[in-house]
Amino acid sequence: MKRRALLAGSAGVVGLVPAAGLAPAAVGAAPAVGAVPPSPAAAKRLAWVHTWTAMPQLTEPGNLPPAPFTGSDAVLVDTTIRQTVRASIGGKNIRIRFSNAFGTTDLPLTSAAVALPAGGGSGVSGIVPGSSRALTFGGQPSVVVPAGAQVVSDPVALTVAARSALSVSVYLAAGQAGVNLTSHPGSRTTSWLVNGDSLTAPDFAGTPVDHWYLLSGVEVAAADAAGVVIIGDSLTDGRGSTTNGNDRWPDQLAARLRDPRLAVLNQAAGGNRVLHDGLGPNVLARLDRDVLGVSGAAWVLVFEGVNDIGTAEATEAGQRQVITALTGAYRQIVQRAHAQDLRVYGATITPFGGNAGYDDPGGLRERARVAVNGVIRGGVFDAYVDFAAAVADPASPARLNPVYDVGDHLHMNPAGYAALAGAVPRSLF
Numbered sequence: 001m002k003r004r005a006l007l008a009g010s011a012g013v014v015g016l017v018p019a020a021g022l023a024p025a026a027v028g029a030a031p032a033v034g035a036v037p038p039s040p041a042a043a044k045r046l047a048w049v050h051t052w053t054a055m056p057q058l059t060e061p062g063n064l065p066p067a068p069f070t071g072s073d074a075v076l077v078d079t080t081i082r083q084t085v086r087a088s089i090g091g092k093n094i095r096i097r098f099s100n101a102f103g104t105t106d107l108p109l110t111s112a113a114v115a116l117p118a119g120g121g122s123g124v125s126g127i128v129p130g131s132s133r134a135l136t137f138g139g140q141p142s143v144v145v146p147a148g149a150q151v152v153s154d155p156v157a158l159t160v161a162a163r164s165a166l167s168v169s170v171y172l173a174a175g176q177a178g179v180n181l182t183s184h185p186g187s188r189t190t191s192w193l194v195n196g197d198s199l200t201a202p203d204f205a206g207t208p209v210d211h212w213y214l215l216s217g218v219e220v221a222a223a224d225a226a227g228v229v230i231i232g233d234s235l236t237d238g239r240g241s242t243t244n245g246n247d248r249w250p251d252q253l254a255a256r257l258r259d260p261r262l263a264v265l266n267q268a269a270g271g272n273r274v275l276h277d278g279l280g281p282n283v284l285a286r287l288d289r290d291v292l293g294v295s296g297a298a299w300v301l302v303f304e305g306v307n308d309i310g311t312a313e314a315t316e317a318g319q320r321q322v323i324t325a326l327t328g329a330y331r332q333i334v335q336r337a338h339a340q341d342l343r344v345y346g347a348t349i350t351p352f353g354g355n356a357g358y359d360d361p362g363g364l365r366e367r368a369r370v371a372v373n374g375v376i377r378g379g380v381f382d383a384y385v386d387f388a389a390a391v392a393d394p395a396s397p398a399r400l401n402p403v404y405d406v407g408d409h410l411h412m413n414p415a416g417y418a419a420l421a422g423a424v425p426r427s428l429f
Contacts, residue, residue, distance in 0.1 A: 048095065049225045049296030051087040051160070052218040053265045054184035055272075056150075056289075057280040058102035063185040063211055069193050070179065076213070077175030080198040083168050083191040083212055084122045086246050088227075088254050088263040090162040091220025096135060096153045098170070099216035100145040101289070105177040107145040107214070109170055111135075113199050114158055117167040123190035123244035126203035127167050133158050150216060160220060162260050168215060171199045185279075186237040186270045187212040189244055210243060219295050225261040226298035228429060229291045231283055231333075232268030233307050235350065235420075239270055240406035240413050247414040252421035262429055265294060273307045274329045275322070284329055292340050299429060300337050302330065303347035303387065306410075309368045310358030319368040326372050330380045345428060346381035348373040348388035350420075353398035354409035366398050383428060390423035391416055 064070045069079050096114060100107040112135040118126030135153040137143035145151050160166055191213065192206035230236055230250050238248030254264040267290040271279030280286065283304055291300055305326050312322040334344045349369050352358045358365055369388075376384050391412065393399045400409060404416030412420070 046221045046223050047225070047296060048219045049089065049222045049263055050217050050227055050265055050294050051089050051091070051220045051263050052085045052166075053229070053267055053290075053294060054085075054187070054212055054216055055267045055269045055280060055286070056099040056101040056182050056216050057184060057269055059181040059183040059185065059211075059213075060279075061179075063183065064179060064181060065193055065209060065213070066207060068195070069207070074175045074177050075179055075181050076172045078173060078195050079175065080169060080171045080194050080196065080204075080206075081191060081213055082125055082198075082204075082206065083215055084117050084124065084165045084189060085168065085212070085215065085218060086122055086165050086251065087160045087162065087218065087220070088265065089220060089222055089225055089260055090160050090164070091222050092157060092159045093155045093221040094158055094160060094166075095155055095219045096168055096215070097150055097217035097219070098145060098214050099150040099182045100147060100214075101150065101216075102180055102182045103145075103147045103176060103178070104180045105147055107176050108172065108174050109143050109145065109151075110173040111141050111197070111199055112153070112168070112170040114156060115167045115169070116158075117165045118203065120165055121244070122165045122246055124167075125192040125206055129202055131158070132200045152219075155221070163254060166218060168218075169199050170214065171197045173197075182214060182216075184212040184215070184269070186234065186239065188238045188241055188248065217294075222261070222296075225263065225296060227263035227265045227294065227296045228299040228301055229265045229267055229294050229297050230301045230303065231287075231291060232266075232303040233272040234268070234270035235306070235411060236266060236268035236303055237270050238417070240411040241417060242414060245414070247417060249417035249420040252418050253424055256421050257426060257429075259429070263296065265297070267291065267294075271307060272304065273311070274304045275308050275325050276311075278307060278311075284332060287333060287336060291337065291342070297342060299343050299345065300333070301345045301347060301385070301424075302333060302381070305349050305372055306352060306358070306369070309349070309365050309372065310352065310355075312365075312368075314360035314362065314364050316364065319364045323368050323371050323375075327375050327380065330375065334381060343382045345383050345385060346376040347385045348376050350388050351392050351398050351400050352410045353396065353400075356408075358410065385424050385428075387420050387423055390419045
């Protein structure tokens with residue numbers, strides 16, 4: 001595996017909770033940028049690496065928790081949220097990140113816990129008896145997350161296998177004032193809400209919602225591991241995939257590669273754009289938070305641009321402008337990532353011919369897609385992945401192959417996402 005010689009300094013591990021097979025003496029900080037490359041023995045020192053991520057977003061009104069969990073002046077009052085996420089790589093010590101990135105008031109977390117989900121599945125409300133571990137924050141069971149901030153829990157000893165599910169529960173006694181709640185609406189995973197403190201309950205008859213609230217990351221202590229961060233829109237967020245099925249293309253990439261040292265991290269959101277805010281901040285605005293700030297990141301794969309093309313005016317001038325702007329933005333992403341010792345890959349934009357919103361009668365947006373793909377193939381990135389070729393209709397390359405089309409001629413079904421995952425060469429990592 002072609003890895004960076006150095007991991008970012010933020011990935012260093014201190015204060016791990018001892019677990020079976022994990023000796024405290026094996027723990028060491030990652031070397032600083034510019035240091036002499038470590039010896040093979042030193043390279044095996046443990047470091048924090050994200051195993052799961054979700055791009056934080058401001059919750060739209062239609063995606064807020066249902067009544068009674070959203071009121072006129074507060075959300076999640078006296079509420080336990082139980083959510084499952086799927087780890088990419090495994091470890092014996094973990095940390096959980098909670099985000100208040102879009103809150104305008106403090107977020108008081110009364111208590112939180114992690115556990116193994118019942119049956120090992122995603123989207124379940126039950127947990128394995130005896131597996132629950134209380135989370136602490138600086139040794140305390142509660143924490144207040146300021147507006148715009150995030151918190152990282154103390155390390156906790158819990159063995160999590162690669163490509164397995166993890167259950168995270170959090171109880172908010174006072175809730176959060178206001179209705180500016182941080183979430184990831186496109187979870188494609190069922191979460192559970194219940195009034196009262198049910199943090200460690202083996203199961204509960206809660207209210208199901210297909211969103212993640214407040215969670216933004218899970219880290220594991222891993223040796224000689226690193227992550228690829230995928231920046232994307234709804235095609236990466238998994239629109240058209242199976243709820244609780246974990247068959248988005250990044251999930252399928254992790255399953256295909258089956259590399260215990262490679263974390264595949266999804267930092268996508270439906271409607272996201274490179275150049276302008278949409279559902280969430282634009283890529284250039286969120287790059288520091290969602291890529292450069294990710295523990296253990298070594299590579300970035302950029303699969304964005306279709307929403308920029310599709311929402312730009314269908315005129316010659318409008319599409320020329322978006323081609324130029326996307327080219328410049330891609331170069332900015334590469335420049336900023338290289339400064340942090342990350343390699344950057346681009347993925348060609350997949351076809352949208354026949355889509356009611358994006359395909360214009362004059363074919364101007366299709367010509368822009370072809371032009372932008374020429375830029376991606378032409379060397380702006382360190383390497384590229386040809387997603388467009390992988391899923392295009394051989395008889396009509398401006399359209400998706402019908403066997404991959406979910407029906408709107410833009411998004412894909414699980415078979416289409418498998419084709420994307422299959423197009424990523426192992427040699428990139």
